[in-house]
Amino acid sequence: MEVYFDNNAxxxxxxxxxxxxxxxxxxxxxxxxSIHRFGSxxxxxxxxxxxxxxxLLGAAxxxxxxxxxxxxxxxxxxxxxxxxxxxxxxxxxxTKVEHSAVLGLCQHLEKKGCRVTWLSVNQDGALxxxxxxSALTDDTALVSIMWANNETGVIFPIEKIGAMARAKGIPFxxxxxxxxxxxxxxxxDLPIDLLTxxxxxxxxxxxxxxxxxxxxxxxxxxxxxxxxxxxxxxxxENVASIIGMGKAAEIALPRIAADAAYVQRLRDxxxxxxxxxxxxxxxxxxxxxxxxxxxxxxxxxxxxxxxxVLLDQHGICASTGSACxxxxxxxxxxxxxxxxxxxxLQGAVRFSLSRFNTQDEVILxxxxxPAIVQRLQGFSAVGRLGNKPQPQAxxxxxxxxxxxxx
Numbered sequence: 347m348e349v350y351f352d353n354n355a356x357x358x359x360x361x362x363x364x365x366x367x368x369x370x371x372x373x374x375x376x377x378x379x380s381i382h383r384f385g386s387x388x389x390x391x392x393x394x395x396x397x398x399x400x401x402l403l404g405a406a407x408x409x410x411x412x413x414x415x416x417x418x419x420x421x422x423x424x425x426x427x428x429x430x431x432x433x434x435x436x437x438x439x440x441t442k443v444e445h446s447a448v449l450g451l452c453q454h455l456e457k458k459g460c461r462v463t464w465l466s467v468n469q470d471g472a473l474x475x476x477x478x479x480s481a482l483t484d485d486t487a488l489v490s491i492m493w494a495n496n497e498t499g500v501i502f503p504i505e506k507i508g509a510m511a512r513a514k515g516i517p518f519x520x521x522x523x524x525x526x527x528x529x530x531x532x533x534x535d536l537p538i539d540l541l542t543x544x545x546x547x548x549x550x551x552x553x554x555x556x557x558x559x560x561x562x563x564x565x566x567x568x569x570x571x572x573x574x575x576x577x578x579x580x581x582x583e584n585v586a587s588i589i590g591m592g593k594a595a596e597i598a599l600p601r602i603a604a605d606a607a608y609v610q611r612l613r614d615x616x617x618x619x620x621x622x623x624x625x626x627x628x629x630x631x632x633x634x635x636x637x638x639x640x641x642x643x644x645x646x647x648x649x650x651x652x653x654x655v656l657l658d659q660h661g662i663c664a665s666t667g668s669a670c671x672x673x674x675x676x677x678x679x680x681x682x683x684x685x686x687x688x689x690x691l692q693g694a695v696r697f698s699l700s701r702f703n704t705q706d707e708v709i710l711x712x713x714x715x716p717a718i719v720q721r722l723q724g725f726s727a728v729g730r731l732g733n734k735p736q737p738q739a740x741x742x743x744x745x746x747x748x749x750x751x752x
Contacts, residue, residue, distance in 0.1 A: 348661040349707040353547075354496055354524060354640060354698035355665055359590070360549045366593040367551065370586035378583050379574065388585050395592025399556050402595035403541065404532035412557045412575050413588050417523040418447040420542035420557040421490075423568035423579070424519045425451055428488040428540070429460070431564040432517075435487035439516075441465040441473065442683040445496055448521055449679070452490075461485070470632030471500035471684050479510060488517045493525035493541075497680045497696055498631030499640025501529070508537030517563065523547055523555075527598040528606060528637055539563050545587065549700075550594035554587035605701045610638035612699050612708055617641050619712040624719045628690060630681055639699045644686065648693035648722045656718045662711055665696045 350358070370391070376384025378392060393408070400408040414420045425438070425448070440452050442464045456462045463481040467473055473491075482489070489511045494501045504520060511518040519540040522531060527548025533541055541558040545551060557579075559565045565578060572580035598605075621627055626646035645653060650666035657664055666678070677691045686694075697711070 347710060349663065349710060351662065351664045351697040351699055351703065353700040354696065356546045356552065357549045357700055358702060359551055360594060360597060362597060363550055363590045363593045367586040367590040370589050378585060391589055392583060392585065395588045398592035398596045402526065402599050403558055404534050405558055406534040407561060410558055410561055412559060412578050413583060414555040414557050414579060415553055416555045417542050417544035420555050421447040421521055422451055423557055424540040424542060425488065425490055426568055427565050428517045430566040432487045435485050437461045437483060437485040437487055439463045439465065439481045439486055439489045441467065441491055443467055443471065443495055443680045444492055445521055448490055467683050469684055471495060471498050472632055473502055475506060478507065482510065482514045482516060486516050488519055490519040492521040494637050495680060496524045497678060498642045499637035500631045501635040501637065505536050512537040524637060528639060530602055533558055545591035545594060548594055548598050550591040551587045554584050554591045606638040608701060609699045612703055612705065613639055613641050616697060616708045616711060620715055623712055623716045630684065630686060630694060641697045643695055644690040645693040645719050646689055648719065650692060650694045652722050653695050653718060657714065660714045662714065666694055
């Protein structure tokens, strides 16, 4: 049995989605900008896909949806547009736990002269809204905060954050890449000005996303050189993938509540089993306001990557955190911001489920994990010695011998 518990990294493309895409590779392959029949034949399907994505978001008008290549492009486009639209304001408010698409861009802009306020989180991964209130100034160009964290699944109080920004006349951008298709969004009823999503997180193909821009928001384009997307995003449309994302959105919308309830039952079962079978384990992030499919656990004194290697030998796929930072030897910036203790920090594993997962898969993971943890604890100098103090020289020699990070 193969078990795929890495759905926050990417999801399986639905068969219905693949079927909807295929004709736009083989039959309706015209360029939408062409005036002949092959070009005009794809205009209506793109419009239909735009309406389907708008419905998933709860947008008031499909024209508020701009198609992009991915979530990272959407985040870059939104943040840069608000800075360009408000050139007299050079202050950005965001959090220490954002996805690298926002985190990396804001770090770059900071080097270019922008002032960035990095909001902290507590041990549950929750924001302090008083800190946010203190951060908003007359120089603030925008607030950019994710809807749900990609590593822990912690959900932020978007409505309250947006209301605080709107009261100050500050545009509010939300990275909803992990939230779209998993929880209701209803952007037209919320004080959100811009919102990013990515198709491959809700069973659409990779390489397509969308950016919601509320009517009335000044939006200078990020990509320049063509008239596409009503002059808001240059470049020939990725027609087949846009059709696929529209179909995935159409399928996801009526299923959100039922799928959320189903995957939450699986997630909660997995969580309770692992906490019981692996004594040196803990859940990272608050349990109340959390995506229904996401479980981030730490296994004390261990390396998450070692756990993943052994899980993979049993056909079980999970992750240590964001797929976009895979390969980095640095501990998770999200868990560090949450002040996760050092002896728990490196041993984090993220299990993220979808409606295609089953109870049998949950049971299999629980059957394999205790032996994996026990085996790795046998190799871990720190795990063997527990909290017993060692002479400094012995600690250094042991760490060097066993490859334990300090």
